[in-house]
Structures are given as structure tokens and as C-alpha cells.
Amino acid sequence: MIGVAPPAYDPAAPTTATTLPVGATATVRAYVAELFRRHRRAFLLLIAVNTVAVVSSMAGPYLLGGLVERVSDGARELHLGLTVGLFVLALAVQAVFVREVRLRGAMLGERMLADLREDFLVRSVGLPPGVLERAGTGDLLSRITTDIDRLANAMREAVPQLAIGVVWVVLLLGGLVVTAPPLAAAVLLAVPVLVVGCRWYFKRAPSGYRSESAGYAAVAAALAETVDAGRTVEAHRLGARRIALSERRIKEWTAWERYTLWLRSVLFPVINATHVVVLGSVLMVGGVLVLHDWIDVGQLTTGALIAQLLVDPVNLILRWYDEVQVAQVSLARLVGVRDIEPDAGDGSLAPDGRTVRADAVRFGYREGVDVLREVSLKVAPGTRVALVGPSGAGKSTLGRLLAGIYAPGAGRITLGDAELSRMPAERVRSHVALVNQEHHVFVGSLRDNILLARADAVDAELWAALGAVDADGWARALDDGLDTEVGSGGLALTPAQAQQIALARLVLADPHTLVLDEATSLLDPRAARHLERSLARVLDGRTVVAIAHRLHTAHDADVIAVVENGRISELGSHDQLVEADGAYAALWRSWHG
């Protein structure tokens, strides 16, 4: 065996540009310090309990050492009864405190873990909408699942166990010093081997294990996709390719397993050598000392047994140390979210009136690439505006700007003369709401799913909102009514029903201006139109900006804006545009037959 190089392909390497920040070392340190401060009492208690447990564990070797000394001296009085009594007492204390150590360690770990995951979600929920739109939720999602999982092990086991292990080693060494100082010095003979071996190992291990677990996750992910895409796989005859892909993933994963196995193949002999050297040097050095009458046999016996006890805590420390290293990376990703400043906005800014205006607005997601150029639009209160145009023309972007999610690069978007992007997100949404194609149904009751729009609403209001979106029919047919559990794991709602729920939330929130981005695209065509009509009755008097890919929505609007290539190319009512005989008119004719 000459060694194994790390595989060339690293499944843990990022595949897409990370958009959310990763915490700097200083941020992570500050957070860890804060965590320690918050749980200082529990930490001190754990160490105290652990001290008692370890000290009492040394009673056995110590008492046996005394007995051995007296027996080998041929002493008349052994005090055997007393010694055994002390032995039993020490054992009882040890058993009780070992239990306490384990329990306190878990309690501390769990509390820290709970703090961490709750902190993270609180932070995530406070992120500015613009950051979310830009970054997407994928990165955030992987942080709250994968990274929290990795940290769970570290917090639950590694941190408390490491604390225990370190205290344990220190106390055992202390016990050795008390028994016979030269024996403690003998133990140090093993230290160089251990240090050199561990430095080599821990330099390579964390990234190795990260790649290994990413590789294993990729094996499961490939299979999950094959299963999820079963119909597509069969229709396109992709079966053989999927098998080949799974096998490639297995090869990549096992290559990393082989690498980490090699790392351990170096570490294990080092650890074993350490243990044997510790025990051997205590016995040999101690033996020579006894032969020269510098220490007695009892001290030697006690020393040898304590040296044997060192095996457990040393293993404990080595076992959990790399887990903590891996956890650091995850912690940095979680803490990174704290580096994003929540948008405070200008609290003094309040709209005066309901007119929405865009003045010479320019906007682009990337430097130098404008999605919108010089767009101006005035929407009078109570008007229904439809934005139509080809994909990628900038309709959705304009909708998000009108809802205050992004700030324009140049120009102004105002609501009642107040600039939307400078207002706090909470204020904006009390005036303007956006419903997009993302129709998320939360895990929970149907009631909670609607209630989030206005927490103090009563059931009658919820039913009214459902009625306004034509959803009361199927909702009333549910066995548990509003208490029905929906979302993943609960009753599966159709995409159309999910969209109705999104709209019911909107009805309940009742902002005076609404931006609907393809809000009914998933309903079957006739139902969609029916819904839009009944919604129009409820929303009468509200300003509605609807982004539509179906022309009937445009037909029903007061004003239609055709967005093409980042500009508004046609503006007017349906009749005016048909009269003008431009692109819209051509489409309408073709569409309506």
C-alpha cells in the first residue's frame, strides 16, 4: 500500500454560483462565542459533573494499587472490607455521574442546536424580498436541510463529547502525576507519534469526508431523480442511461470512500501505537523505577491501570474532532445569512394616494444588460392593466418593480408619490401585493394557509375569501374543512387549487394594489376565466396589474400594455389596440378565430 491520492472529481464542489454569502471566520467566531456565553452555566455544570465521574473512575485502580502494595509487602492488616466498601461507593458515584454527564451533554447539545436552527430561520425569514428573488430559495433550502443536519451531529455529540474527552484526559494525567510523577512523564513519550500522525490526518480528513458524504448524497439523488422522472425516463428510453449514471455516481462516491479509508489506514496504527506506547512506557519505565525502589509496586499498578483508562478519552477526542471540523464549514454557511443586512427601509416614507407610476425606469439583473429600458407607465387608482408580450420581454420584471421588490437602476417607481423601493417591506405589502406563478402550499391546515395573510381573520372571512376565488366548492367538500392538513405529507392539492389558495390569501390581505403574475395560468381555461371574473367583482375598485399569457385576461382589462424587448410598444384598451392593427391585433385575430 503506497497511499491513495484524493480523487480528481469532487462532488462537494459548487456547481452553481453561490449567491448568498458564507460567514467570514470572524463572524463564525463571534457566533460561537455568543453561543458559549448563552450556555455558560450548562457548560460549567457539564465539566463539573464530568470531573466527578472521571475522578471516581480512578478510585478502582488507586484502591487496587494499594491492595497490591500491601499484599506484596505481606502486610498483616489489609483493611479489605473498608477498601471494598470505598470501591463500591466510588463505583456508585461513577455510575450516577456518568449518566449525568451523558444526559447533561445531550441536553446542552440539543439546546445549542435548537438555538442555532431557530436563529437561522428567524434570519432567513427576515431577508429582504429582493435578495430572495435574486438568490432563489435553493441555496437557503440546502443550508437549512444539509447544513443543519451536519451540525446536528456536531452539536448533539461532538461538542459535548469533546469537552468530556479533554477534561477526562487532563484529569487522568493529573491522576498519574499524583500517583507517581515519573509515570506521567513516561506517558509523554507517546505524544510525538500522536501529534505527527494526527496533524497529517486532520489536514486531509474534513474535506475528504465532506466530498465522501456529498458523493453518497449524489448516489441517492440520482436514483431519486430516476424514480421521480419515471414516466419521462420510460418515454424517452433513458433507462440504460440512468443506470449508467447511477453507476458513475457509485464509482465517484466509492473513490472518496477509498481515499478516506486510506486516511484512516494511517490514523489507526498511529492511535494503536500511541496506546501501546503509553501502556508500555508506563510499565517499563515504572518497572525499572520499582526495581530501583524509587516507586512502589502499588504506584506502578495504579499507573498502569490509569494508562489503560486513557484509551477511551483519547479515542473520543479523535473520533469527534473531525466532525467538529466538518461542522465549521456548515456553521459558516448558516452564519453567513446573518451577514446580509435586513432592509430597514425608510420608515417615514408613506404613500399619499394610490396612483402607481413608473418614470423612465431602467433595470437589469446584471451590469450592462438592461431588461427594461426607459419604461414609463401611469396606473390610475382602480384601473385594471394587462401586461402582455413574448417571454423574456420583461413583463415579470416590470411586475416585480411595480410591487416594490426590486429598486430600479434608473428612474423611479412610486406609489402615491412615495418611492416604493425605499419603503420597508412590511409597509409595501400593506399597499401592494404580488402573486406570482410560485403557488406554494404550506405544510399545515388549510386555515393556516390562508390565515397567514391576516392572522386575526375569523372563519367566515376565510370562507368568503375562498368563495371569491371559486374555491369554496371543493373546500367545503373536504372532510375536515379548514382543518384539513394540506401541503407535502397532507392532502395533495392540484396546482389549480394551490393557485386558488394563493389568490384567496390575496383577497383576505386586501391590499389596494395587486400585481398578478400569471396568477391563473394553471387553471383549466374556462375555469380560469370564470375565476378572473369573480375575482374582478371582489377586487372592484382595486388597482390590478395582471401579467397574462392568455389573451382573454387582456381582453377583460381596461388598459393593455404590450411589452416587447424591454419597452412598452403598444398601450391602450383592447378595442383601441385592435383598431390600431399592430402586433396585438394580429395575435387577437389569430387567437380568437
Add this chain to the structure above:
Amino acid sequence: MQIQDLPYPDPGVPDARSGPRFLWWLGRNQLGGQLKALAWGLLHFVSVSALPFCVGLAVQAVVDHSGTRLAQTGALMALCGVAIAVGDTFLHRTAVTNWITAAARVQQLLARQSAELGSALTRRVAAGEVVAVSTGDVEKIGWFVEAVSRFTAAALTVVVVCVGLVVYQPALGVIVAVGLPVLALAVLPLLPRATRRADFQREKAGRATELASDTVAGLRVLRGIGGEELFLDRYRRASQEVRRAAVRSARMWSLISAIQVLLPGLLLIAIVWQGVHLARQGRITVGELVTVYSAVMVLTYPLRHFEEIAMAYSFSRPSAKRAARVLSLRRTTDAGGSREADAPSGDLYDPATGLLAPNGRLTAVVCGDPDAAGRLAERLGGHPSEAGPSVLLGGLPLDELPLDTARTAVLVQDKDPVLLSGSLRELLDVPASGGVGAEEALAAAQCGDVLDALAQGSLDEGDPMDARITERGRSLSGGQRQRLALARSLITDPEVLVLDEPTSAVDSHTEARIAEGVRTLRTGRTTVVFTSSPLLLDRADRVVMVHEDEVVAVGTHRELVHTDPLYRAVVTRETDDEAALRTRLDDHEAALRKTRKDDRAALRNGLDGDEAANRLGTFEEIEESA
């Protein structure tokens, strides 16, 4: 089998009749590895157990003031040290190899199984179960299969040491021989409860993770409309429940830890008590007493394997059962087919509804009920999930052809085609006729802006074909996903292409261009489109209206829109009020038309031709302007 030789060229045919049989099959298939692990394990455990004898020898040597014997003991210890290190390292290597080869084998079996079941998986509950086996159960199965040899080595060692002690020092050895089995078995009754609590904790943790990821997934909704506190509170509650469950589980494990301290301690005290008496009587030496004491301390290490194997079995049993169930699933229809045939061609005909898609033409199907449309589309591909008369392609029943032949001849793109993750190049690399290039297909499906979006999101903004598509294309909008899926189907270029609502999430401007693109690209090939969009219908050679599983009207879009009220209602999305109004107008018009029917019929053909030309012109304008 070495790790570097994985994956298996052939993972074999598993014995999936039951969970235990499956475990047995896995173990039998790595018998060599198991024996190796057993041998290394014995070396390791026995040499670890030899250390206490060294301690005893050293103490006795000192008591007897013999420097020579002390040095000899030192040499013996060094030997033991080497044996321990070699044994431990190679035990670990073989054990991990056994675990990995078992896990890889099960993963390979699962991959083959899911590829074979294909669409049958999504229809059954099994989909989630296969994934659960892959993500959670494989590890547990591998753990047990691997632990068997380690446990056997540990158990043999315990027996050997006990026998050794009885021979070495019968009076003390007997106490050890009686005490050790008690130590080994004492905590076993507590393990089921402990593992139950651990399972409960895992379940709670899973729930909390689900709530957290659910909240994050819907974060844009929450930030847009409010309700953050509602969901934070809910998560805090779930998170605290996890904490409580974890502490409850820790209580059990800490009790087990305490027992693992207490019982060996009591055994040690008994040995000291008896040993000191014996030593006083001169029946044993001090060194022997220390040896026995030290041996019991060391033996707790192999004893832990008794608990481990019990836990491994209790964890892996349900896992193995689930894996066996998943691996024993079979397709409902015979994928082999009852007749050999080359991929047929000709008209596609469904005897159940009477739907006919003529060879080489573009047929559009309008069906008021989207679910019924989905079922019909599935049937057109042959081998459907529901039994019924087979669809005929060129007169041959598709259900009787081998599955692969049927899928080659007819490609059915369902309503929710899945984009598989990977680079765009990989996505579009599907088995195909080779007649249609990626560029052509992407252009026909109007994927220009998708390519731009992909290039933007990728690490190095180079060739969009190298851009990564995330799982299910989640980073793309619904319309973008649909267009990529359509491009993929177009590249396949099958004899018959069936598209179910391929542009439902695409805006009208783009849809009109796609309709033209698909029509041009599929010229001379048979294409069936399920749609209610006039923009697509208008470009079909033939439009078929299916209502309640029966063909009710056939014609062109323009004929049907004027003559069939049901058709008109579906495709123009009229509300009932409009329909009523329209009916009255139609009646009126019909009365008028009656009188001038002949004149109009004479005019119609000419008019339609001009109008079509006009319209084509307008679309070219739109294209240029965009």
C-alpha cells in the same frame, strides 16, 4: 471485491422473498470479505486481550525483582502492539469494504429496478419507498451485513479469553466466565426502548426539517403577503419538540451508559475481593490478580459488539424488509411483448375513442377534461397502466410489441415532463433518430431566452450547452421548462410524437411561434397535440374534438369554431353568459346564413387563403421586432 473495482459489472439477482433472506443473500455474496474480516478481527481482539497478561507479567516481574522478565514482557508488549495495530487497521479496512460493497450492490439493484419499472413507479406508492430505501435503509442494511463478521470475531475472543482465564487461574476465571455473559446481555432488554425513542426523535427531527424547508420554500410568498410570525412560531414549537424527544432518548442512553459502568465495576470488585483472599492464602500471585482485573477492563471492548449487533439487527430488519419489497415489484404489463416487430409506421388509431391521427400529419385533439386527455395520451403510446383495447399503429397493436419498440415508435410527452438535472447538453442527449439537431429543436421550441437565463446562472458564462440544469429545472420558470422539454422531444424525432398541453405555461406570443416551429420541424411526421389553444389548433391539419371518451367532431379549427358550440366554448374560454349570448347571435346568423348560404360557400375558400397569408406576414413582423 475491492472498492476500486466498484460498481459491480452485474449486481446479480437478489433473493427478495423476504427481508432476512435478502440480508442472507447479501452476506453470502461477500463470503470472502466476511471471512477476511473475521480473521483480522480475531487477530485484533485477541492481541488486545493479551495486553492485560503483559500488565500482570510486568507487575509480577517487578514484585519478583526480575529485570530480565520485565524486559521480556516489554518485548511481548511490543509484539502485541504490532498485532493490535495491524489487526485493527485491516479489520477496519475489510469491514468498511464489506459495508461499501454491500451498499453499492443494493444501490445498483435499486437503480436497475427503478429504470425497469419506469412509469409504473410513479403510479404506485412505491416511488417514495424506493427513495427511502436508497437514502436511509441501504446504510442500515450494509451496517448489519458488515457487523456480522466483526461480532463473530468479538464473540469468539470473549470465549477464548474466558477459557484462557479459567485455565490460567481457575478460581478467578470462573467468576469472570459467569459474570461476562451477564454483562453482555444486561442492557439488551433496554435497547428496543432506546431505539424506539431514537426513532421517535428522528421522526420529530424530520418533521422539523420539513417545516423549516417548507417555510423557506414558501419564503417569497411569506415575504410578499405576511405571516412570518405564524410560521416561525410553528417552527419553534417543532424545534423544541425535537429537543425534548432528543433529551428523552438521551435519558435512556445515559441509563445504558451507567449500567455499562456499574456492572463491569461490580464484577471487578468481586474479583478484587476474591483475588485478595486467594493472594493472602498464597494460591495466586499478585501479578495474576492484576492480570484478571485488567482483562475484565479490556473485555468490555469486545463486549460492546454484542449490543452493536443487536442494534444493527433491529435497525436493519425493517430496512431489509422494505428493500426486499421494493426489489420484488414487477410491471403489470409484459414489457417483452408477445410479437417481434420492427418499429411500425402508418396511421395511429385508437379503437376506444375512434381517434385517428393520419400518417405524416399534424393532428390536434381538444378534450374538455384535462384528466381524460392525459389518459388518452398515455394510451396512444401503448402499454398503458389501465387495461383496454390496444392502440394500433399502421394496423399493429402497440400493446403487443415489446415496450422498447413501442416507445421508440411513439413518444408521449405528458403534461408534466421532468427535466433531469445535469448540463443542457446532457439533458438533450436522448436516444434519437439523429434527424433533428439540438440547435434546430431549441429554435423551434423558442428556447432563446432559456439559453440566456441558463448562461447567466452558470459558474462561467460560456457555452449555454454546458450550463447546469438543477433538479426538475426548478431554477427555470414553468414556461421555460416546458419549452426545454419540448425541444428534447423534438430532438428524439420519433415516428409519432404525442404532446399533451406542451405550451400551457407559455405566453401567446411565444406559443404562436412555437406552433409554427413545431409544424415546420415535424413536416411529414405524425404528430398529435392535445391542446385547447387556438394558436396551436389553427396550425393543425386536422382537429379532433373528444368528449366523454368519444370523438364527437372532426374538422379544421375554423370549421369547428363556427359550427360546434361545445368546441367553441372550450377553445375560446367563453363564460356561460357569453355562450348564451353567442348562441342567440348564432341562431340569428344561422337564419340569415340560410338565405345566403350558397354565395358564402363559393367565397369562403378564396377568403381563407388570403387571410392565412396575411396572418403569416404579421407573425414574421412580430418575430423581427423581438
